Amino acid sequence: MGDMPVFYVGQHESKRSAPVSEHVLQQAQDCNYDMLTTPITTSHFHSRVLTLLSSYQAEIEAGTPESDVPTPLVAPLTPADTPLSPSETISQLLAVTSPWIDLASPDPVIASLSLQVFNQEIAYAAFCGVGNVIVQGPSLHSICSGQGLPQYARAIQEALDMGPYLNLQILLPMAGDPSWDDSSAVMGDLGPFARPEYLQVSAEEQRQEEKPSQLQSWDAWNVIRSICKYSSRLSVALSLPRHLPAMSLQSRWCSEPLRLLVLPGSSFLENKLGYPVLSKPNQAFIARCMRLKTPPWLLLSDVGPIPGLNDPDSLIPVADGYLSASAAADAGDTQSPSPTPAEAARQPQQKQAQKTKNDPTPHLSYIRYLQRNQPPKSLIERFGSGYQDYLQSPLQPLTDNLESITYEVFEKDPIKYEWYERAIAQALRDWKAQSKTTSSSSGAVVVAVVGAGRGPLVTRALRASETTGVAIEAWAVEKNPNAYVLLQRHNEDTWKRQVTVVKSDMRAWKGPHGEDGTHGKVDILVSELLGSFADNELSPECLDGVQHVLNPEHGISIPSLYTAHLTPIAAPRLHADILHRLPSDPQAFDLPYVVMLHAIDFLSTKATPPAPPQDPSQQSKKSRKSMSSPQDQEQPESDIQQAWQFSHPLPAKILAQSHLRRGGSAAGGGGGATGGDGANEHNARFSRTRFQCPSRGVCHGLAGYFETVLYAGGADGEVELSTNPATMEAKSKDMISWFPIFFPLKTPIYLPDGADVEVSMWRQTDDRKVWYEWLVEAFVELGGRRVRLGISEMHSSKKNGCLM
Incomplete structure (x- = not known):
């Protein structure tokens, strides 16, 4: 009760x-x-x-x-x-x-x-x-x-x-x-x-x-x-x-x-x-x-x-x-x-x-x-009770050491780690079926969990090895000194010393080390660095930095691909909340927020085809229910579009050019467009998406989601996770690890019936940090001509960017 x-x-x-x-x-x-x-x-x-x-x-x-x-x-x-x-x-x-x-x-x-x-x-x-x-x-x-x-x-x-x-x-x-x-x-x-x-x-x-x-x-x-x-x-x-x-x-x-x-x-x-x-x-x-x-x-x-x-x-x-x-x-x-x-x-x-x-x-x-x-x-x-429409600043796991309670919240997810285990198991089965050579002298597949936190993915990797019968050599890499203590304890008490625990920023790790002091390669690199907009916790930068330890011939990254998605929304309660923060925080509208979106309205919807006629017996059965759940009602399908994509591992040539630019050599070009040497510019992105809004409303900002392919090889198909409301039901129903991200507008834009919304979104970098910039425009067709109704300010989270 x-x-x-x-x-x-x-x-x-x-x-x-x-x-x-x-x-x-x-x-x-x-x-x-x-x-x-x-x-x-x-x-x-x-x-x-x-x-x-x-x-x-x-x-x-x-x-x-x-x-x-x-x-x-x-x-x-x-x-x-x-x-x-x-x-x-x-x-x-x-x-x-x-x-x-x-x-x-x-x-x-x-x-x-x-x-x-x-x-x-x-x-x-x-x-x-x-x-x-x-x-x-x-x-x-x-x-x-x-x-x-x-x-x-x-x-x-x-x-x-x-x-x-x-x-x-x-x-x-x-x-x-x-x-x-x-x-x-x-x-x-x-x-x-x-x-x-x-x-x-x-x-x-x-x-x-x-x-x-x-x-x-x-x-x-x-x-x-x-x-x-x-x-x-x-x-x-x-x-x-x-x-x-x-x-x-x-x-x-x-x-x-x-x-x-x-x-x-x-x-x-x-x-x-x-x-x-x-x-x-x-x-x-x-x-x-x-x-x-x-x-x-x-x-x-x-x-x-x-x-x-x-x-x-x-x-x-x-x-x-x-x-x-x-x-x-x-x-x-x-x-x-x-x-x-x-x-x-x-x-x-x-x-x-x-x-x-x-x-x-x-x-x-x-x-x-x-x-x-x-x-x-x-x-x-x-799970989300109390978090609904509660604005939170995105995590900065590279610069901040997370508390145990933060890890604990993630670990309560009933879907995420199950799907990761499926992905690792499928990768191990395929590795064995395809008779790939491994990076270990014993023939075991070398699996490294980078950014291991409190170790849930390490546990899943060991379990995947056990269920598939494919031997692995397990490594856990974590920079947080407090989590490192817990990982060592898990290795003694739970993992039976099957894991080598390393304290290091993954980008500085030289790879599995042998008794002779040499460093080997990793066959399967497992990470959970994704944020609410996929890349907002710097997963691309982290995985680029650790790619040097990955087996160049057969190496697998889990996840292998992720995409960011967005849509314009009406969110008057969130807008009011940020307005009240403005006197004490002048940058309040230039910061994307992680938030369990609840009291919102999707402005762009797709026309849904009429439902097929029901079986009369099922219809009468449904009509006998005394109560109907809110989820049972027919909702218009939201139009949520892809902004951009990242995939891993990167082609060697792209990483080689990045290394060439780092340090400012003449061969690396004239420097970055937004400052620095431009070594991280291959991770900059831009998208322009267009949304049709059939009914009038007010755009208060953009809702952001992500989809990821953890593993795509083999006969069992892709293992995917999604926070996108349009695909979450099919790909990872009941997943609770990530809340959406909200990009607010300082001045809401009123949209008449039949307006078009165009969203310009940038992922910017200057080699020291990553930030987002976003701009929203509204158009309507009058007399056969497309007329601009309004345009938002250029919002930029540069001052609150995610530090590398």
């Missing part, structure tokens, strides 16, 4: 009139709610503001010039205007600003009144010690037309400054839902009072409103959070509809800072027994959100009042989630959603009365049931 997510569930009534007293809160908690919402102001205050507006309009209608009538001023709050006051329980309440204001109104009077009301509510909530405030999002008209969004966002920005300890959640529909305005309409809304002369829209704006897009709600959010500079105290309260939008939009919202998932009564279906349930897509989306690093709270909205308030002595059954199978059974395709009030009036009351008697909070009971029946976490999710 420790791995299961905890659901924090609140109750919201849009027409809540009674103050939320300590008694009301206690009653809600007795029913197993965790929190309640409370309005900040009362209907008395609402009436006062409407009277002000009415008086203003009456004066205008009486013929007084508008320029002579001052804008109405809302007087300060009185005790009759608000149910709130500072208390010990205030932290368990979510305050809700008035839904009847319109901060985005084109009418300056309505906008002014709305802003006055909003500012007074925010200031008073902050004074009372409220921690979280739900703010009604802009109207659907504002969302669709885009008009008024900047002034709405500016009001939110001011509110964040006004309440420095307040967290604001903007309540938004998941998609541009036409029913949004109807479901949230309040009697006495200020919006409809806007004067006709301010409501005139251009033909182009009208066309935009007539072409609703599922992304319009996200568009509005993007404007708001961009103007508010990705404030960590600003998040989304997302209202879930009955029918979820496309998976691509669900992924987009999962990448945003979700603080609340709002479940209106209208989003529930009824099963055959009349109990409220959620559709399978809604269940799966909730399960997916609950796997985020910071899971959102759930808010049940307008699903009925808190039971027992009128009878304080009554015993309220706790909604513990222990429902019968029939009560929790999913609604079939023919079942209707929760009935409207009119439909409910026409239905027999008996069933409803019986249901309420049995369970006064059926919606909450169902949510608790979902909590107890969440799909189990995958191996990667369990």
Whole structure:
């Protein structure tokens, strides 16, 4: 149960009139709610503001010039205007600003009144010690037309400054839902009072409103959070509809800072027994959100009042989630959603009365049931708990001696070392089958693990020798003096002195030494020097430096080849995190980060062919599952492209030229392009990749992955590892050793629908260190011409390069 997510569930009534007293809160908690919402102001205050507006309009209608009538001023709050006051329980309440204001109104009077009301509510909530405030999002008209969004966002920005300890959640529909305005309409809304002369829209704006897009709600959010500079105290309260939008939009919202998932009564279906349930897509989306690093709270909205308030002595059954199978059974395709009030009036009351008697909070009971029946976490999710979206600087194993705990994390991988053992075993079998000569006098194959760490690959090499029956002469080379001690102990206690342990930087090692002091060669060179982008921990430089010990005729390098891959992503949470580091670290955006990417959205996707029809028997079997895992849902395939490749061993001529350049001789040319002699320039790389982005979004940076061929010889095919999401399932499912790498953009680039993204990426070197440079450009086709929309700064990690 420790791995299961905890659901924090609140109750919201849009027409809540009674103050939320300590008694009301206690009653809600007795029913197993965790929190309640409370309005900040009362209907008395609402009436006062409407009277002000009415008086203003009456004066205008009486013929007084508008320029002579001052804008109405809302007087300060009185005790009759608000149910709130500072208390010990205030932290368990979510305050809700008035839904009847319109901060985005084109009418300056309505906008002014709305802003006055909003500012007074925010200031008073902050004074009372409220921690979280739900703010009604802009109207659907504002969302669709885009008009008024900047002034709405500016009001939110001011509110964040006004309440420095307040967290604001903007309540938004998941998609541009036409029913949004109807479901949230309040009697006495200020919006409809806007004067006709301010409501005139251009033909182009009208066309935009007539072409609703599922992304319009996200568009509005993007404007708001961009103007508010990705404030960590600003998040989304997302209202879930009955029918979820496309998976691509669900992924987009999962990448945003979700603080609340709002479940209106209208989003529930009824099963055959009349109990409220959620559709399978809604269940799966909730399960997916609950796997985020910071899971959102759930808010049940307008699903009925808190039971027992009128009878304080009554015993309220706790909604513990222990429902019968029939009560929790999913609604079939023919079942209707929760009935409207009119439909409910026409239905027999008996069933409803019986249901309420049995369970006064059926919606909450169902949510608790979902909590107890969440799909189990995958191996990667369990391993990565706490690491999700946590930015780490890449390791520098050449300059830093790693701690034992760092090695231990790598060694927990259930796949990586198994695959390495397969590769070594296959290489040994092929060596024997092909009757190759070995580098040892005894005929044993000489196997050296370079960068041996705590020795897991040495253990695997010995095991591969045992299972294949091919004798090996084992060497372990490690420069870390602390790990060297442990390797010697392993050799005594575990390896039965079968290994020769050498303390040396692999590049300085002269090779296996004999009793006569001469140095021999290595037949199979095994290393695990790969980083998140394959080459970012200087595997190419290290393996170049040790290649002189490799058998020049038959020598094998494991790995033999690796490729770096990248794709543009939306990662607003990571961008916000790096923004907050900027004051103390001006280079924060010029550093690639190792990070377990989780709350991100892939911007470039491939069109996936329709799935073949299912076997009816399998389909019915699937439909009987009460819960679906988030991974079961159909995800668009990400377009992740190769940047460059390294292979080992290198051709002798390339290494010879490198040695010629080292030292600056005339035969070595005129020096390196970025400084130094240029001896390492054969390991510099450049790539330009192009990505198509079908849906609009914001590019915050690039996700980087790698693939590697450990061994490619023989009849058994290639042994490969991959962190690339497109190929990992097939090549090395459940591998956990490497997190992806993230190359951030200082200024995010907005991409319209159908934009192209071109990424220029460099791997640079000056003989002392290696660094990356990256540049992102966005293009769109207009009138048959390709137009550049934007270009990022040239980012460079030179100041934080990996030292050789």
